[in-house]
Amino acid sequence: MTGKARRTVAAALALAAMTPMLSGCLEEPSAHEAVRDFLVGWQTGDYAEAASRTDGNEKVVRKALEDAKLQLDAASFRFDLTGIRGTGDQVEADFRAEVDLGENNPLWEYDGKLPLHLVDGSWKVRWSPSVLHPQLHEGQRFAVDVIPQERQPILDRHRDPLQQQATLYVASVVPAALKNAEEVCERLSKITGFPQDRLLSRIRSARPNIEVPLVTFGRAKFAQLGDQITAIPGVEIARQPQSLAPDSPTQIVGSVTAVTPELVQQLGGPQRAGDTVGRTGLQKAYQEHLTGSTETRVVTVDLKDPTKVTELKKWNPDRATSPVLTTLDRTEQKTADAALSGGTPGMLVAVQASTGEVLAVSTTKEYNQETDAFDGKFPAGSTFSIMSVEALIKAQMDPKQKLACPPDRSVGGARFHQAAPPVGETPSLQANFASGCVTALASLARRIGGSELKASATQFGIGAPWTLPLKTFSGSMKPLSTDAATARAIAGQNVLVSPLSMALVAGAVASGTWRPPVLVTEPKTLDPSVEAAPPKPLNPVPLDAKTVETLRIFMRSGVVAGSARAAAAPGGSVYGITAVATRDRKPLSWFVGWQGDVAVAVLAASPDPTAGAAIAGRFFRGPHPTL
Template sequence: MTGKARRTAAAALALVAMAPMLSGCLEEPSAHEAVRDFLVGWQTGDYTAAAERTDGDEKVVRKALEDAKLQLDAASFRFNLTGIRGTGEQVEADFRAEVDLGENNPLWEYDGKLPLHLVDGSWKVRWSPGVLHPQLHEGQRFAVDVTPQERQPILDRKGEALQEEATLYVASVIPATLKNAEEVCERISKITGFPQDRLLSRIRSARPDIPVPLVTFGRIKFAQLGKQIEAIPGVTITPQQQSLNPDSPTQIVGSVTAVTPELVQQLGGPQRAGETVGRTGLQKVYQEHLTGSTETSVITVDLKTMAVTELKKWKPDRSTSPVHTTLDRTDQETADAALLGGGVPGMLVAVQASTGEVLAVASTKGKYDQEKDALAGRFPAGSAFSIMSVEGLIKAQMNPKQKLACPSERSVGGARFRQAGPPAGETPSLQANFATGCVTALASLARKIGSADLTTSAAQFGIGAPWTLPLKSFSGSINSKKPLTTDAATARAIAGQNVLVSPLSMALVAGAVASGTWRPPVLVTAPKTLDPSVKAAPSKEPDPIKIDEKTVETLRTFMRSGVVAGSARAAAAPGDPVHGITAVATRDRKPLAWFVGWQGDVAVAVLTASEDPTAGAAVAGRFFRGPHDKL
């Protein structure tokens, strides 16, 4: 049983139970029976019983009561008797009507009157259209005007829309011109799958003289079904331009579709043609903000002049609002081009170091998803975790100039490590090993730093922090399955083998070194609240974390040397000096190459599916050398 049917049944039971109460409220037994039978019959849909209690033609009254329900597309009527007065052969009863206009629509309440008089010794309701509503007259009918609000855009940080124009095709009818509305709806239903009863209800409750949209098609569906729909007499198809196609980053912005029969079942309620639904990305999680609610009016229409009288109007209870993001169109285009020019699959996330605002999210189409992988992916950090490791080592008073051998292989506590590329020809310093990402040298320091200190260092850079975004995201985790209780486990953590991170979380790590403070990410600046249907975020985001100044200065020196003399030289670019390091990792036995660094106030993390340890740095270099707007 549908929600609408349940409410109708419940309403019927409510008035049947109320009938004895009506009897007790009226002093004149014969008059009260007429009022009771008429209202109970109207409310329960027993229109014959109601018509018998009037002085009008039974067929006319029965049809008028039935039409009122259809014209209002009402789920139910409920009535409360509020008074009765009169003497002799003239009596008037006052009642309060509550009309449920269906799911997602308001409750219409109004006061009505039932004039009664004696006809051949029996009390009868004096019939006129005014019995249905005091402002309904002969030659008029009810109708419901529903006006959806225009879908609002998703905007970049400069207020420019991140969508392009798309053409929708709306199939409409003018009710007054249809010879057989039932047949039209049956044919549309067979072609499209939309429920026939809902299509017919739309026609019956609409103004008879204006186009009523019934079904909306996207380009592909219109190509498949358009000719069949156009062949139905009385149906007109009109193209409409709407900003629906997402610009880059398409998976972050999200896709939008016209309402389909499948969506009607998923979403519930009487979805209307012309409405659009966000299917993915920000379009989905901010659906209600972007579309708001409808404006609804109950009106009367004069069937000769088509003049309209408004009986009640409800303004939208939710206004629409655009979604303001921190995305930068120029940075996004530059990031897309940087990945495209590399020839290897990958991802790039750019953030503003001083704010944590996400500037760009790029990924190779078909290989990586911008939300599921770039924001929420769980990838081994590899030697990129050395940023956090060095922070802990500095606190442990280790000298950055200390010499550490960089062999091709090393065993620590039984765990074996292998250095990608040729080993260093001489014994380099900690700084040089950091700059070249020598995993065998870094892993050897497992006994220099305690597991608790390593975990604390990771937390200083937001690894595992409870930050949230409107979309799925992952802040990272360190050795989530087993504690770091052995040298082998600690060495694996230093080498990033048992540390999982996302490109977003590593971009924030780079931003923390660049600015001296770790900050949680920001993707949307307004609206401040998510849609009610979206799982609530924590009431408070984690506070920024200021990094020790000595640690920051050392890391900046290390990461600058990674570009000047280390394995990240491909990231060099004109302008502000580039800082960064490369790292290698393995996922599902497939090699990955990281770059983590920054230039100016823009911090990036690049992850590529490549055996070349410098592949990520090459992508970053193309990004830094490309066009950028001043922040």
């Protein structure tokens, strides 16, 4: 520390001494100076200066002060001199200590005393271990116990875990059994990349007879480094089973990893050996809830009998761990995964129509459950006709009105093409809806304005500001200022949606009310690190009952007589429509519909317009506890 810094600290201590607690002892400035210099030396790490102000062996005092910092793994000490009292050649000073326990987080505060007496005309601190702390005695040392809480699971709606058992490998040492702790930490640091000084500080601050975990490995990393680790004398490996491997839906549940040097640098904070960190999905979003915080104790340990321990201070975890209860259903998830096993790339999102709760999220390897099924931005195609027809029915259009479905049509300069248009009698609005005739539906652009179409989409949650713990996309529409833009919207060409947003649209028609999505029911809030302030929850939006009834008839005809026939399944009526769309010049096949209380959106990467409906059919024919 520089001379200026030392003078600043000394001045602070001197000012702290100028309190009403002081007695006539201030007439003895040398006593005050002895106290000040001892505390300043201790606080700044100038242990030689501090030791010179005591009556003890300077080498012994220096070592005791150095050891105190190591044994507490302290980042810093800070002292306030709160009073000096006494008469004659016997004086006692009171001080307040604040010890920053570094990566162990808590600030330890305690009151101490410094007895002083005159030695050959000079004031000296009467040395004993109790100078460091009133309860520290000869033959004892400080130690810090750190007890982490076990990581909690992520659960489905029935409280079944959505993780499988995985094995972590923990490298530990017993400090008293090590012949050379510095060498052990040097070798371990070279192999693992963890800083040598941090490994060593954990050993020095632990109780000598207690096993100290230093580094944790996953299976792959241990297979790579295990032989080198076990070759270090004194290092023992313990297998630690934990429910960490994500079960389906794996990308929604998320991955967990043991703390690595790279993660410590990336995340900061008090990550320790044995800690686990959520890297993706809900494991990342709810890291603080799942892991809570550690219990920390400062103790004294008898050097001759380390089992004799006295607790000086204890901090209970300030955040209790708690499982994350989701709305997912393991049976529905297995059914969804099986439905997508036919070889066609795609994804499926299932929600409970009456609540908006997400039941299953499944994708093939080509897609990601979070970034595509929840947050993907895909053209809606003629599935947007659900919103279009809702607006048309409100505008008093007759569902039985005949509308030609030609192969090609131009509306306001925008051109539309319908592959394989029907032959024979001109179809009705209902029949065109059921078959997804783009040219017929686009022709209705002049029957409804862009504002009416936008209002209908808003009722169905398109663009709604919902918030889930994971990334999601509720949809977006381009401005509808021309007939061409409105026609493109009716055809879903300038409307982007996610499979999640369309599953909620299907749920709205099925239940008569649009509801925002729900994925997690407990805890009620996200981690502060993820969400600074909870958003205002969205309210459900009741739909016009008469309009909904007409839409249900339309969507039932999509399965009975329209292009969604492949979605039909026994055990209850299936409702739904199909649509085709293109993204990045690749054809997509939609199905949006429901059976019972389970609403789904399927998006398949296929030129076959019925591919989405076929996947939905396999899903509806599977087991469904929620139906």
